[in-house]
Amino acid sequence: MAMAYIKKLLTIKSLAFILGFFPVLFFIVFLIGEGLSELIDGKLAVIPILLLMVLTSSGYILAWKRLIPGGWIMLAGGAVMGVYMIIFGGFDAWQISMAYSLPFIIPGLLFILAGKKK
Numbered sequence: 001m002a003m004a005y006i007k008k009l010l011t012i013k014s015l016a017f018i019l020g021f022f023p024v025l026f027f028i029v030f031l032i033g034e035g036l037s038e039l040i041d042g043k044l045a046v047i048p049i050l051l052l053m054v055l056t057s058s059g060y061i062l063a064w065k066r067l068i069p070g071g072w073i074m075l076a077g078g079a080v081m082g083v084y085m086i087i088f089g090g091f092d093a094w095q096i097s098m099a100y101s102l103p104f105i106i107p108g109l110l111f112i113l114a115g116k117k118k
Contacts, residue, residue, distance in 0.1 A: 013067065016110030020060045020074065023103035027053040049100075052081040056104040063111045071111025078104030 031050065038046045056077030063070025082101030085093055 067115030074108030
């Protein structure tokens with residue numbers, strides 16, 4: 001019974017790492033392709049989203065050592081990012097908000113679940 005529980009936790013943990021990798025990779029590509037060029041052009045509106053992506057990406061990195069705190073950082077960062085986009089983009093931007101926030105929220109929840117002890 002204990003082995004089945006450990007296998008389930010390893011599966012959840014592996015899924016969280018796989019799902020969390022892609023938004024972090026997207027952030028790096030976004031930062032290099034869009035974020036830096038907009039900052040150079042003097043567009044400061046991109047700074048809050050970049051900071052939130054740095055926060056959520058740091059949660060993923062932290063999760064390699066400490067699952068639960070890393071998961072909470074990803075969850076909180078993704079939630080704040082979603083709310084920020086709805087507030088400043090209008091409620092019509094809810095789909096964009098979900099596209100940016102859920103890829104961080106879901107792995108964050110999985111890290112928290114995988115870090116829970118029986």
